[in-house]
Amino acid sequence: MTTDLNQFMDTHKELLNEQLLLKISELEAPPKLKDAMSYSLKAGGKRIRPLLLFAVIKSFGKDPILGLPAALALEMIHTYSLIHDDLPSMDNDDLRRGLPTNHKVYGEAMAILAGDGLLTYAFELIAADTSLNPATRVSMIHLLAQCAGPEGMVGGQVADMEGENKSLTINELENIHHRKTGKLLSFAILAGATIGGAVEDQIRSFQQFSYHLGLGFQISDDILDVEGDEDVLGKPVGSDTGRQKSTYPSLLTMEGAKKQLQYHIHEAKAALRETKLSTGLLEQMTDLIAVRTY
Amino acid sequence: MTTDLNQFMDTHKELLNEQLLLKISELEAPPKLKDAMSYSLKAGGKRIRPLLLFAVIKSFGKDPILGLPAALALEMIHTYSLIHDDLPSMDNDDLRRGLPTNHKVYGEAMAILAGDGLLTYAFELIAADTSLNPATRVSMIHLLAQCAGPEGMVGGQVADMEGENKSLTINELENIHHRKTGKLLSFAILAGATIGGAVEDQIRSFQQFSYHLGLGFQISDDILDVEGDEDVLGKPVGSDTGRQKSTYPSLLTMEGAKKQLQYHIHEAKAALRETKLSTGLLEQMTDLIAVRTY
Numbered sequence: 141m142t143t144d145l146n147q148f149m150d151t152h153k154e155l156l157n158e159q160l161l162l163k164i165s166e167l168e169a170p171p172k173l174k175d176a177m178s179y180s181l182k183a184g185g186k187r188i189r190p191l192l193l194f195a196v197i198k199s200f201g202k203d204p205i206l207g208l209p210a211a212l213a214l215e216m217i218h219t220y221s222l223i224h225d226d227l228p229s230m231d232n233d234d235l236r237r238g239l240p241t242n243h244k245v246y247g248e249a250m251a252i253l254a255g256d257g258l259l260t261y262a263f264e265l266i267a268a269d270t271s272l273n274p275a276t277r278v279s280m281i282h283l284l285a286q287c288a289g290p291e292g293m294v295g296g297q298v299a300d301m302e303g304e305n306k307s308l309t310i311n312e313l314e315n316i317h318h319r320k321t322g323k324l325l326s327f328a329i330l331a332g333a334t335i336g337g338a339v340e341d342q343i344r345s346f347q348q349f350s351y352h353l354g355l356g357f358q359i360s361d362d363i364l365d366v367e368g369d370e371d372v373l374g375k376p377v378g379s380d381t382g383r384q385k386s387t388y389p390s391l392l393t394m395e396g397a398k399k400q401l402q403y404h405i406h407e408a409k410a411a412l413r414e415t416k417l418s419t420g421l422l423e424q425m426t427d428l429i430a431v432r433t434y
Numbered sequence: 435m436t437t438d439l440n441q442f443m444d445t446h447k448e449l450l451n452e453q454l455l456l457k458i459s460e461l462e463a464p465p466k467l468k469d470a471m472s473y474s475l476k477a478g479g480k481r482i483r484p485l486l487l488f489a490v491i492k493s494f495g496k497d498p499i500l501g502l503p504a505a506l507a508l509e510m511i512h513t514y515s516l517i518h519d520d521l522p523s524m525d526n527d528d529l530r531r532g533l534p535t536n537h538k539v540y541g542e543a544m545a546i547l548a549g550d551g552l553l554t555y556a557f558e559l560i561a562a563d564t565s566l567n568p569a570t571r572v573s574m575i576h577l578l579a580q581c582a583g584p585e586g587m588v589g590g591q592v593a594d595m596e597g598e599n600k601s602l603t604i605n606e607l608e609n610i611h612h613r614k615t616g617k618l619l620s621f622a623i624l625a626g627a628t629i630g631g632a633v634e635d636q637i638r639s640f641q642q643f644s645y646h647l648g649l650g651f652q653i654s655d656d657i658l659d660v661e662g663d664e665d666v667l668g669k670p671v672g673s674d675t676g677r678q679k680s681t682y683p684s685l686l687t688m689e690g691a692k693k694q695l696q697y698h699i700h701e702a703k704a705a706l707r708e709t710k711l712s713t714g715l716l717e718q719m720t721d722l723i724a725v726r727t728y
Contacts, residue, residue, distance in 0.1 A: 167589075229541070263575055263578075278571050295461075295464055
């Protein structure tokens, strides 16, 4: 990682962590609910989605902080999806990033409600953001709901459940991942482009970028599940194999999956160059996703 | 019920039922998810919230249908809250309105996701409603998220859970109900007033109306839980008592609860008169809520 990227990520990650907890602390809501919401927001990870959003705004030469409410909303929606996915009736995971999952600490009922609360509050944050005009806010809310809802992440989660214990084609697998994780990544990128003031051609290039980045992200996730370091991942490796899930390595062999990953990373960077913007940081973030160990 | 009210409710209820299912059918999402979402929307009930929204718009002499997207969103959010409330880790209810609850038919994981999907799609519907200007849409989304989120319905649900097996004061009970059911009712009324074009004084009167109507609604619910007809309710009577919940009849005696109900109905109607609008339908709907048997 270069110093520039390092500094950009550290500074903005700190801001995000601080603002996420501040936003929850400001709520007039039962303390236990706020604790449960904060707990999973704190359990954190790399904040890759909001950082992408910031980096896209920066590629237009604008202040990334213009995207703060959208970035917080995005991270809240990502976090709610993890809380609900971990529930006993879903993936039944006890650990996430080395910490007990939300329902292990607060119980199932509270975990469901903490997720519901984060999802709902996300939309409030964007609606309340007076630094953007109402038309921009509405179009971002529209996009976020589409990316996170039945046609996006929620639908992808259902398709993923239905695909367990079945052998999928590579197309079916891509379709599931595109909805389950790709669409929320695409919100990060397109919300950033909207706030940055992208023209139509640039929107199209960013759509291409997000398509390839999303698939690259998922392939590297599948590779990590086989080759990752348990201590760094904070969860057991091989959990997908244990659940008989179709993965890129299982469908393409490990070598094939790695080739496919390189292809998507290459295409993602080509799309970035077509925007004719200062996309240095975004290119470096793309590389980071390809070689990540977390 | 007068013929006018009857006709208004029947016509608009039919429209709502039709449009709710149409909106789900239009989604590009896994069929099983759409089935689960539709199942609970179909299980229906009186559609009291969206009908109130329509009646408020009509009191301004405007076409109630202007509020259709907000009405559909509202009913989707109400429905998601019922699906999640019924889950085994929450109220663990097998029946709702005489039908098996969502998780009994589709399983817990799908029920959680159907709820998540309805909640998310609700915001998309309002955001996509081009018949209202972006500023109005943003302010409705803001209000809806506040009413449904951690400071509203979700927070009320947590407070309600925490209040079980505890004896509450009447103030604590009112506070819980205000958030758990009152805030979503207030969205119905205030969204209607916004679309109708209310001036500041009228907004204040509608706020008063919604406050008293919400408490009246909850008291009549508690009364029904003791005196209602199981066949009409579609669930066992006395379920609150079985759970050791504080209720209006348990805190105030049945006679006291009925008096309190009359007080709130009286105040609700007084607030309506202060709007100086054609609130005939709304007054009749208020009476209906006070004497309902469902």
